[in-house]
Amino acid sequence: MILDIRKLTRTHGQGEQAVHALRGVDLAVAPGELVAVMGPSGSGKSTLLTCAGGLDQPTAGEVLVDGNDLTTLGRNAVAALRRRRIGYVFQDFNLIPALTAAENVALPLELDGTRSRAAYKHAVTALQEVGIEELADRFPDDMSGGQRQRVAIARAIVGERRLLLADEPTGALDSDTGEAVLRLLRDRCDQHGIGGVLVTHDARHAAWADRVVYLRDGVLVGQAGPLPDADALLQESR
Amino acid sequence: MLALLQDEPKYGYQLRGEFEAATGATWPLNIGQVYTTLTRLERDGLVRAASSEGDGRSMYEITDAGRTELANWFQTPVARESRPRDELAIKLALALAVPGVDVSAVVQRQRMSTMQSLQELTRQKRNSAEGEISWQLVIESMIFGAEAEIRWLDHCEAMLLRHRGKPRPAPQTYDVPADQEARS
Ligand SMILES: Nc1ncnc2c1ncn2[C@@H]1O[C@H](COP(=O)(O)OP(=O)(O)O)[C@@H](O)[C@H]1O
Ligand SMILES: [Mg+2]
Numbered sequence A: 001m002i003l004d005i006r007k008l009t010r011t012h013g014q015g016e017q018a019v020h021a022l023r024g025v026d027l028a029v030a031p032g033e034l035v036a037v038m039g040p041s042g043s044g045k046s047t048l049l050t051c052a053g054g055l056d057q058p059t060a061g062e063v064l065v066d067g068n069d070l071t072t073l074g075r076n077a078v079a080a081l082r083r084r085r086i087g088y089v090f091q092d093f094n095l096i097p098a099l100t101a102a103e104n105v106a107l108p109l110e111l112d113g114t115r116s117r118a119a120y121k122h123a124v125t126a127l128q129e130v131g132i133e134e135l136a137d138r139f140p141d142d143m144s145g146g147q148r149q150r151v152a153i154a155r156a157i158v159g160e161r162r163l164l165l166a167d168e169p170t171g172a173l174d175s176d177t178g179e180a181v182l183r184l185l186r187d188r189c190d191q192h193g194i195g196g197v198l199v200t201h202d203a204r205h206a207a208w209a210d211r212v213v214y215l216r217d218g219v220l221v222g223q224a225g226p227l228p229d230a231d232a233l234l235q236e237s238r
Numbered sequence B: 001m002l003a004l005l006q007d008e009p010k011y012g013y014q015l016r017g018e019f020e021a022a023t024g025a026t027w028p029l030n031i032g033q034v035y036t037t038l039t040r041l042e043r044d045g046l047v048r049a050a051s052s053e054g055d056g057r058s059m060y061e062i063t064d065a066g067r068t069e070l071a072n073w074f075q076t077p078v079a080r081e082s083r084p085r086d087e088l089a090i091k092l093a094l095a096l097a098v099p100g101v102d103v104s105a106v107v108q109r110q111r112m113s114t115m116q117s118l119q120e121l122t123r124q125k126r127n128s129a130e131g132e133i134s135w136q137l138v139i140e141s142m143i144f145g146a147e148a149e150i151r152w153l154d155h156c157e158a159m160l161l162r163h164r165g166k167p168r169p170a171p172q173t174y175d176v177p178a179d180q181e182a183r184s
Helices: A043-053 A073-083 A101-111 A116-129 A147-156 A173-192 A232-238 B013-024 B030-042 B064-075 B086-096 B103-127 B132-161 B180-181
Strands: A003-012 A020-027 A035-039 A058-065 A084-091 A163-167 A195-199 A211-216 A219-224 B047-050 B059-062
Touching: A003 A043, A003 A101, A020 A043, A020 A147, A020 A195, A035 A043, A035 A173, A043 A058, A043 A163, A073 A084, A084 A147, A101 A116, A101 A211, A116 A147, A116 B180, A147 A173, A163 A173, A173 A195, A173 B064, A211 B103, A219 B103, B013 B047, B013 B086, B030 B047, B030 B059, B059 B064, B064 B103, B086 B103, B086 B132, B103 B132
Parallel strands: A035 A195, A035 A211, A084 A163, A163 A195
Antiparallel strands: A003 A020, A003 A058, A211 A219, B047 B059
């Protein structure tokens, strides 16, 4: 499993005011698998993703990324894992306006100690893979929403990322552009063995996933698609 | 019919009135259809004629087998293919109208079932070749249908939440229609 979340609980605040954002959620994502998370707003989708990405600390439970439990690793180790293994895509792209597309994509590698020239090369490769290498030297402000989201995805897959987390990546895009982004995420998982978790409120986009899970009030209440790991279950039972 | 019979035995004309009340008279039934259905249900052992009041008209009551059948029906999501009329809308309307059905569970099961169809359609779309434009149009029409159904389910759920806690309207009573009385 690329991602193995067990009994994840996240409570904000205490006592009377406590908000139970997640209550004992289990979710496992295999290499090459894309899982969509749906649910009403406030149901805990973003919290699930930030915990999976090491951006938020669970109150209880385990979050294993590539076998490493984020809840027991030190802060520096989590930060390093995040830079090397986890890619995050947000609705509002979060690109740095003063940097070109390639520089934005190269940034996580450079922060992780890769030399500039090498980082730039990796960045161009990633931009190639999302189909916009010709925009490498352009600034975010001079791009369309769909192009900016492709840059953000390139940044999330650059280097040797194993886990791609996307929180409403199509929220700010029109329907066709959104669909193209889904096609891209889907291909990434299929062809590179990356595990992906996609939060979306759009059923049409969720349907690109292998599995769709439904959150309500911090609990998983439904699942569509093939059962998780049907093959493994069969093997275990032998 | 079974759903409407679950709380007490009823006459055919009552069933017709309650069905139309529950589904907003969107799918009018004639009394002949009601009796044909009751006869078929009786043959299958799902209902039986209860005491008639000596006036020739029979009251029908649900059997244990009928209750099992009913529970199964509420638990089974409606497949997107092969839907007679709009069985799904009827199912939700009845789930609301009769007591003791966990409506949000019915909605949730349906949502995941429809989602599964939508995934399958999306897979077919992904695998369709560039030039197959007519086929793509057809798939796209089914995708829009499934998507709309999921949005409608979200909408139903939101309405249910808003209405939770409000008292149910008092059960409607039905006067025997004049033509029925005349016939009996
Ligand atoms: N930092 C925080 N402090 C307090 N409550 C929070 C915080 N972040 C999220 N929540 C609450 O946790 C719940 C889940 O939020 P979130 O994960 O953002 O839901 P979603 O992404 O499904 O809309 C909500 O009730 C939200 O108000
Ligand atoms: Mg959110």
